[in-house]
Amino acid sequence: MSSSPGLLSPTASSTLPRRRNGKPPSCEPCRRAKVSCDHTLPVCERCRRRKVVAKCVYLTAPMTRPVPDGRGRRLVLTPTMTAGSGEGGLDRAVVKGSERERESGSLSVREKERLSIDVSAAPRDLSHSTTGGLSVDAVSKPTPESGPFIKSGGFFGPTNFSAVFMENRENLGNDEIQISVDSDLHVPSYESLQSQTFLMLAGKQHCGSPRVALGIKVLNAMPDEHTCKFLLEWYFEKCHESSCPKHSVLALANSFWNSSFAGSFRKEPRVTDDLEHVSTLLCKNAESALQEFEDFDDWLASCSGQNFRWESLGSVYGALTTSILSLPERDAFFATQRGERRNRRDFAVEMKDCVQACITLSNYMDLINVPMVALLTKNFVLQTVLSGDASLVVWRQLGDLVSSSTALGLHRQIDTGRPPSYISETKKRLFTSIFCFDKGSALLTGRPPALSYRYTRFELPLDLSEEVLIQGxxxxxxxxxxxxENGWNQEGQIYSTTATRAHGMFSQVLNEVLELSLGDKDICTAENINYLMGRIQTIYNSLPSFYAFKLSDLGSPNCTDRMFWRRLCLRLIMLEHRLLLERLAHKEGFLSGQSMVDCAREMLELTVLLWVQRDRFTEHHHDYDWMLMCWGVPSSGVLIVELLKQVKAPHSTKLVLPRSEIVQNLSLLIGFLEWIKPAAGNYQLCGRMKLIIKKILDQILNPGPTPPLSSQGVTASSAMPSSQESRNASVNGMGGVRGFQNAGMGVGVDGSTVGFDNGSVGGGFEQQQQQQVGFDNSGIDDGFDWLNNVDWSRGPWFDLGQDFSAARWS
Structure with a gap:
């Protein structure tokens, strides 16, 4: 049945109901103009700046046309309705608005403004009626029959980062308490240039080619030369790049500012006719295929200067975006910018939009080349930072990236007998990165990977510096x-290619691990699991000695912060893969679980170390929310589940759990989760995990006379062993991971001690904050049953609908 659009009503938390794809709707002016809307209520900022406040309305189904007989009319809500009006009040308001429109035929702009929604007075329980309007219908709470976990859109398989809670839900309680998810924290989605259809539309102010018109907008967004120089220098010195050599990006940027058309960008204000000339030149260059050259100088000449292409410009915008994201949020640099660029995220989103637009402009002739695939890779990584690692737009972009790479033939790198060259090593590095991204995304979401090692023939890149590749x-x-003999450098340097080689080796094993976890259950045997565990350990042991992680290197003058960071991240990736196998073996009954606990302990300790030593790694802060998803959540989940088992049935478990050490690290993890900024893609996930872990620690440290604990004879003293007992438990409980010798401290794999600050972490948790994240406090003192009803598989974990890594690795 066709329905007519009605005005949307915000919920009690002053947020708009989301569309079926999980994103908030745009107002009518922004939707029709195909521009980004910030979804501000009652009037968005763009409409406020354009002085079209009267037209800023949100419709339920803006694309739906009314039926010819007039039965489907637009329904509006009067601002006189209050939250206490009740069902009858809302029905009368809907009927009144419908009748007024029926009498007048259509509503004027002023009438629409007067009949628009009062945010503070809008009732909570609104749902869409079959006629396209809004009617009151109490939101049905989930029932025990519907399962303990509230379902959400999107599929997440058995390897996703929250799967440990799903697998152990029978140990977390019963299904009596259902946790509402209607009041989740609202994080703007920052919808911008994601819909590639409207990018080709020309503005009314330009009557020429729509491609040229879009190019003018992209070119006009280029920062001034001084700003570009500062950001590119920061990018070269501080940022990690996996898609293409940073030297090539800098060479393209220098070519841009030294070209014959560079004068057009030094004028203030910039002249549209000059930008149109440059846009026309780039559009013309994009219509010809890019020839591949083995030598770097020949390659650079083919895509720079008068041969400058949209792919080249996109790589420069990608570098600028990376640099902006890696700067501290309150860096003095942003005070030198104008308008919205004074905000780091707004500046980054604008530059990221230009990357997306360059991709669209490059796709005009359906041509594919190495710079284009590198640009898709960069766009994918930036999208994960802004949107979150498990958002749908990221998953779609990964599919586009994989399809483009295989269309170019990067998955079939046959040895031709030629000596290594710039282009051959760039292809190896690029596809290895894509292969790693594909496996990381599959691991994080539990979905099948798009690439299989069985159908690819690619070689790992040689461990060479970018300077050597450029010289040729x-x-x-x-x-x-x-x-x-294995292709590693012998100077003890960790280059970008060094990290790519190491990650590629682990990803090949991860491909087989995913086959066990996601594939046929018959191949999930103890022999196969032990074989893959051995392969992971063998790969790690075979790495060059300068890549081995030692906690004692922290602060050593012989180990820079960058080297320590890369060693630490590789160690965590190895533990991440091992923990997946440990969980699988424990689930199938092949192992007791002690080695799984020890692996999770080390993984949690090293994850917390990233935050404790955060001042050393400022340029990586924008990756911290992703690292919590990949490493913090799975490791803490394993330990939390085992702690709950021990508290509920202390005599039934034989695992040795150094409770003091685990509680201290979980407390630090709370501080880590609370430290994540609201602009981060995975901010809502961190907020939810923060509350969950704190509640569990409260129950463990302050058990009280709760029925489940008293019935089993667990007292406060038995729930928290003495420090001597904890130390003995830690020493006697070493399993698959070495070096945990003290229960009260974080101990590294080499036996050295980390000086953790065990002060108060986590801060205050207000009742309002708990309700925003979706917790129902009723029955919380009855044990841990409430954990069984958390929707571990829905956003804010996965609705990371902002604009700009499972795929990202350091």
Whole structure:
């Protein structure tokens, strides 16, 4: 049945109901103009700036046309309704608005404004009626029959980061308490240039080619030369790049500012006719295929200067976006910018939009080349930072990236017998990164990977520096000759390619691990699990000695912060893969679970270390929310489940759990989760996990006379062993992970101690904050049953609908 659009009503938390894809709706002016809407109520900022407040309305189904007989009329709500009006009041308001429109035929702009929704007075329980309007219908709470976990959109399989809670829900309580998710924290989605259809539409102010018109907008967004120089220098010195050599990006940027058209960008204000000339040139260059050259200088000449292309410009915008995100949020640099660029996220979103637009402009002739695939890779990584790692737009972009890489043939790198060159090593590095991203996304979401190692023939890139690749010729051949027999450098340097090689080796094993976890259950045997565990450990042990992680290197003058960071991240990735196998073996009954607990303990300790030493890694702060998803949540989940088992049935478990050490690290993890900024893609996930872990710690440290604990004879003293007991438990409980010697401290894999600050973490948790994240406090003192009703598989974990890593790795 066709229905007519009605005005949307915000919920009691002053947020708009989301669309079926999980994103908030745009107002009518922004939707029709195909521009970004910030979804502000009652009037968005864009409409306020354009002085069209009267037209800023939100409709339920804006694309739905009314039926010819006039039965489907637009329903509006009067501002006189209050939350206490009741069902009858709302029905009268809907009927009144419908009758007024029927009498007048249509509503004027002023009438629409007068009949618009009062945010503070809008009732909570509104749902869409079959006629397209809004009617009151009490939101049905989930019942025990519907399952303990509230279902949500999107599929997340058995390897996703919250799966440990799903697998152990029978140990977390019963289904009596259902937790509402209607009042989740609202995080703006920052919808911008994601819909690639409207990008080709020209503005009314330009009567020429729509591609040229879009190009003018992209070119006009280029920061001034001084700003570009500062950001690119920061990018070169501080940022990690996996999609393409940073030297090539800097060379393209220098070519842009030294070209014949650079003068058009030094004028203030910039002249539209000059930008149109440059846009026309780039559009013309994009219509011809890009020839591949083995030598870097020849390659650079083919896509720079008068041959500058949209792919080249997109790589520059990608570098600027990365640099902006890696700067501290309150860096003095942003005070030098104008308008919305004074806000780090707004500036980054604008530059990211330009990357997306360059991709669209490059796709005009249906051509594919290496710079284009590199740009898709960069766009994918930036999207994960802004939207979150498990958002739908990220998953779709990953599919586009994989399809483009296979269309270019990067998955079939056959040895031709030619010596290594710039283009051959760039292809190896690029596809290895894509392969890693694909496996990381599959692991994080529990969905099948798009690439399989069985259907690819790719070689790992040689461990060479970017400077050597750029020089080429004899310099490159000499550097290749100095590599060891396995392709590693022997100078003890950790280059970007060094990290790519190591991650590629682990991803090949992860491909087989995912086959066990997501594939046929018959192949999930103890022999296969032990074989893959051995392979993971063998790969880690076979890495060069300069890549081995040692906690004692922290602060050592012989180990820079960048080297320590990369060693630490690789160690965590190895533990992440091992923990997945440990959980699988424990679930199938192949192992007792002690080695799983020890692996999770080390993983949690090292994750917390990232936050404790955060001042050393400022440029990586925008990755911290992703690291919590990949490493913090799975490791803490394993330990929380085992702690709950021990508290509820202390005599039934034989696992040795150093409770003091675990509680201290979980307390630090609470501080880590609370430290994540609201602009982060996974901010809502962190807020929910923060409350969950704090509630569990409260129950463990302050058990009280709760029935489940008293019935089993667990007292406060038995729930919290003495420090001596904890130390003995820690020493006697070493399993698959070495070096945990003290229960009260964080101990590294080499036996050295981390100086953790065990002060108060987590801060205050207000009742309002708990309701925003979706917790119902009723029955919380009855044990841990409330944990069984948390929707571990829905956003804010996965509705990471903002604009800008499972795929991202350091």
């Amino acid at each position: 010729g004899e310099v490159l051949q000499e550097a290749v000759a100095k590599l060891d």
